[in-house]
Amino acid sequence: MTDSHPARTPPLLEVAGLTKSFFGVRVLHGIGYSLRAGEALGLVGENGSGKSTTMNILGGVHQPDGGAMLLDSAPYAPAGPGEAIRAGIAFIHQELNLFPNLTIEENLFIDGFPRRSRLIPLIDRAAIRRRTEDLLAQVNLDLKPGTPVARLSQGERQLVEIAKALGRSPKVIIFDEPTTSLTRREVDRLFAIIARLKARGIGIIYISHALEDVMTVCDHVTVLRDGALAGGGRRQDLSVPAIIAMMVGRSIDTVFPPRTVRPRAEEALVVEDLSQPGVAEAISFSIRAGEVLGLAGLMGSGRSELARMIFGLDRFARGRISVAGRPLENPTPITAMEAGIAFLTEDRRSEGLLMGFSVAENMVLTSLPAVAGALGLVDGRKVVDTAVSMARTVHLSTEKVSDTLVKHLSGGNQQKVVIGKWLLRQPAVFILDEPTRGIDVGAKQEVYRIINQLVERGSAVLLISSEIEELIGLSDRILTLCRGELTGGFERSPGPGPGFDREAIMTAATGVAVARTRTGTRDVA
Amino acid sequence: MKIGSRLLLLLLQNAPYVLFVVLLVAFGLMSDRFLAVANFRNIIIQAAPIAILAIGMTFVLLIAHIDLSVGASMYLTASVLALYFTGVPWPVGLAAVAVGGAMIGLVNGLVVTRLGVASFIVTLAMLFILRGIAMWLSNTRMLMFPDAITDLNRTALLGIPSAILAFLVVFALAWVVLHQTPFGRQVYAVGEDPEAARKAGLPVERITLACFVIAGLCAGIGGFVTISQIGAVGPKYGDQVEFAAIAASVLGGVSLFGGRGSVAGTVFGAILIKTVQNGLNIINADPYIYPLVTAAIIFLAVAIDGLRTRILERLEQRTIRPLSEA
Incomplete structure (x- = not known):
């Protein structure tokens, strides 16, 4: 970490003792990290561990309550995103910020077109073409500057976003989950570009759940947990299992009410071979009446999309769904509801309530x-x-x-x-997508109790959650989803103890060493 | 499946052109006067005011807003011109209605951006307010315009009738602004995704305001061209022309959801609508059928826009896993 590196030159970016509270709840407890020019720092942690807040402070979106940041040995305290950009901090967000209806060159200069002259506000097309060609060459993208962004693949769009960042001569580039929607080839290309950026002396901060990628790209890794530093070090001194242990290292509290019933024999929901190009591939599973099936997966793994397909909100190309033994063909929300499916959406504000x-x-x-x-x-x-x-x-x-x-x-x-x-x-089947997101601990426990009541009445529950603890505490079985594919199935082990191997679930959900053959994905029950 | 979608999209994007050719052939077969050069000159002269109006409307539609007040704005500025600017030379008259229209656009834009009211409601209210003021000022009388203005209709420069000239100037300026200035490209960015535009540091509110001002300005100029053609305005003047302008834009490929389309398409849409009316006139169609045919075209335009957007959404759908290769 900070002091594991002999101080030959002062670091490019040095952060110490960052604290931050939202509405009286402290989310950061003295975070510190440092980054040298030409090095890549991996920032990892579970959802809610404080990664986003830490990076939003660096990017000027939030201001810290305490702590200090030094950029190039000078105090750095951006008041807003614009100031951060001008100071040389570039942020490549997971959701890209490009306009598909404009061309590549127009996207690169949308916030400041060079003009032909001071007086006449005509765009200097020749100048932006030249500069765009130069920037595209720097990211190895062989495309005409006049190509509409709508025609580009996700990977190409990301490289355009990087080119846009390079146009502002950044000192630090932050990548937030850059590989989630890329093909393997695009990932390799991205890593080659990152290596080149490092060689040019740019500092890289790389945020990802894909730990293998972090180990490939980064020189140092910092692990956050519950808003505090949980560990880290040089890449050579770390391993993926060691990082996972640092990320999770926490015992599960007994907030989960005990359940008295066992799943029944009959299957309430059967999903077979559900596929949609680009979203889901051959997903098969079933839930019995009175059973809670947990679905673990990272953001962008296709969890919510899977639920939406079952409930008839999104279409799918192939596959069969049946509820209580009766096939549900071409589901629409109306037919799905008639068949006995209920769906608690992830966004109750815009989708669930008037x-x-x-x-x-x-x-x-x-x-x-x-x-x-x-x-x-x-x-x-x-x-x-x-x-x-x-x-x-x-x-x-x-x-x-x-x-x-x-x-x-x-x-x-x-x-x-x-x-x-x-x-x-x-409902015979209740799909709960993030049922406890954004609600306080007391209300969470109420929701857990309701889930127990549901299965006691004989409903089947498909529980989607980003909180692994919640899945472990409530589920009879847990499936892991990664990039639209089931990557593992786990059954609660009887007797005392947590019942599940938490690290194995994390591993399967991050897509590391897919253990398909060992655990099987079809007939876990 | 994807290829099928793309083919359908190609057809939908070119549907107005296909329709235009079909109409030309149909009307041409029904009347030998229709395909005459003089008739086409007529069509363009008749289309000029609507085209100018629709060019302004395009700016507003591009940022996913709408302006329903342009027809009423034409009526009020024309009434003020007839009542209080009698005897002024025509350039002063033109400047007066243009500035008046732009001011009305500014008010629309301010209410939309400052109060955050939906533009549909703001401009609908504005429609009634402006029409009400105009009727009050004129006592709903027919207002006549002096020869200085109506003579313009018979004037030509280098053989180009003044109405066509006005339309060409507005078109050329609008095209350059939309395609060759930073402002124009930012209009497209705001229309595509206002949130992303804000994050990219664009002055979204100022751009929105400017688009409403341009729509109002074009309403003033389009209104002036109309006045020079008809010489007098009454309470029905400018009634429902906003819908013709919207229909022309959408027929020409401007999306009601913002970010897509161009003034070139809009001009084509305006000419298409006027061609239909001219053709119906030449074949002596029942006058009662005119609104039906116009309505059918508007409906077609909106249906095409909806379909096109849906297909585009499907083609640009976000993917979680790679489509090919494992």
């Missing part, structure tokens, strides 16, 4: 026929009664379900409203 409506109205939304009285008109009394009893079931602590608007509830209570809404339909 914010300006009351708790009661939201709850009965998907079961309106059930609360209709004579002539098919909605029976207001019945709506309130139904909502009140469901509010009790999901431990929703709101007195006036008919008056309280959903937008006035806390995140945890909003989540309970969505869950209650689906519970009213008594």
